[in-house]
Amino acid sequence: MPTQRPKSTSTAHASRRSESSRRAILTAAFDLVQEVGYSGLSIEGIASRAGVGKQTIYRWWPSKGAVLFDAFLMLSEGDDGDPALPDTGDLQADLALVLRATVDELNDPRYDVPMRALTLEIARDPALAATYAERLGEPMSALKKERLRSAQRAGELREDLDLDVVVDLVWSPLFSRWLQRSGPLTHAYADGVVATALDGLRPRLR
Amino acid sequence: MPTQRPKSTSTAHASRRSESSRRAILTAAFDLVQEVGYSGLSIEGIASRAGVGKQTIYRWWPSKGAVLFDAFLMLSEGDDGDPALPDTGDLQADLALVLRATVDELNDPRYDVPMRALTLEIARDPALAATYAERLGEPMSALKKERLRSAQRAGELREDLDLDVVVDLVWSPLFSRWLQRSGPLTHAYADGVVATALDGLRPRLR
Incomplete structure (x- = not known):
């Protein structure tokens, strides 16, 4: 609503x-x-x-x-009119760019304070959570999944992925670390999340 | 403190x-x-x-x-005296077991309400966040990393991982989905997070 x-x-x-x-x-x-x-x-x-x-x-x-x-x-x-995620054909670089920009935003007190307030209200109030999901969360998630589908078409991403899981895997570490203040939010951390999610935890033969 | x-x-x-x-x-x-x-x-x-x-x-x-x-x-x-994570030698099964148990806890109103209250207080109050990190967050994280190191010794996990990133990658999707109510928290979701993190997003040759 x-x-x-x-x-x-x-x-x-x-x-x-x-x-x-x-x-x-x-x-x-x-x-x-x-x-x-x-x-x-x-x-x-x-x-x-x-x-x-x-x-x-x-x-x-x-x-x-x-x-x-x-x-x-x-x-x-008001950001820049084009809400799509960057698509240069290099998924790892594009995701790192997006997550680094998110890190910068979360570390900026001008954003941290109101975003924290809004996040807490959403966590407390199921009606606001539903409004948020409809008006911001789901549209954002759709943009992320569109970028992931493009990577699938380019052969950069497995075909059999659950893209909802992928979105959470890539984006929730930053959210969680920011909200709980459980560690430093740096560009290196953003890069590490992207690289680790892409390559996975198991040893690879290559 | x-x-x-x-x-x-x-x-x-x-x-x-x-x-x-x-x-x-x-x-x-x-x-x-x-x-x-x-x-x-x-x-x-x-x-x-x-x-x-x-x-x-x-x-x-x-x-x-x-x-x-x-x-x-x-x-x-008071749980059961042994706080270590299960270690049967099968990391994927052990992590799925732990994450499914977390899903059950988060879906249980007896835990959801007080945990949500505590999480919101931690997010709001940096002093409580520091206390939480010292007394619960870091000891829990140490247990998780101990299980991951055991998997590294068993050859189930890459040697070159940043285990702080791995802990966030595996555990924060549940936290984020629960707190923001952004999707259903099910055993299938927990299994999907574990499998996707382990295998990674890129196509594999095997």
Whole structure:
């Protein structure tokens, strides 16, 4: 179930104002959670920072978690227009590039704080987890699997793989290490995960 | 830094009473969090359920998170005395056994609720994360690596692996899928993770 978007308005002018309020609210939520943490985040605080009334926020979002979630969607939509994973024909290099970029993001406090807050809310709230899965998790997973299928067509990957397992194998070590702070998140670690997943743990004859 | 244990007392009788209060408190915390969730858990509630005064709890633990953490330690200590991973000489079968048991535990509401609460606290609180790493995370990781080293000696595993990466590769998919509720946690999934990690993603000649 998608979280609410601004209701359509009857004039282009009101619609523009609506969209600008929406962006101000989402930006305020994203900035504020870095300053005060998730527990300190409130609809009042977001409204005050965004220069809108509380009712404007409540009209569009049911909770602060939903606001923060849409702030993430806005961010990821704004990235560069092409959400596909790189496909140079070298799967190991492409995955290492993607995982290194994820490492950099997770190590950046501007992302760590709001992402941790959102991740905790998702872990706590099954309804938010379902929304997240539908709007961000599954589309991301589909992009990853599309890149893996391309590697299968190129003969770089086994044909008989369960791609859901593969996605978890490649991406969850970073997530787990980041969330639990169980070890350093470095480019070398990202490279190690990719190489180890590709080559497997058993001795190879080659 | 370990969380506090009961202070040693001058007579065996007082020490037994101390230990019995400690167990009552930890059991109460574990039971209560399943009923009321982590946000509903309070030192007052634990004290009342355990039949002790609040001050008794505050003397031994700094927070409800620390109480819950020790409740987990008590549980894992009580398991069966031998914490080593199974070593039948067949690594794939042994890992599948361990991961299937983890799947069963994660699917059991008696464990899911308190483990989720503890995981969220660890993710939020770097001090609790450090305590967890020292007292549970690293000892568990050492046991896993010991089993992997045995497989290396038996020629079942490559010699040149970074075992920290291997531990994350094998164990984090379950953790991630459980915490984010991103897919069903089944024995087939556990088997798939083990087989895919062992064999790797690339086509093999054999």
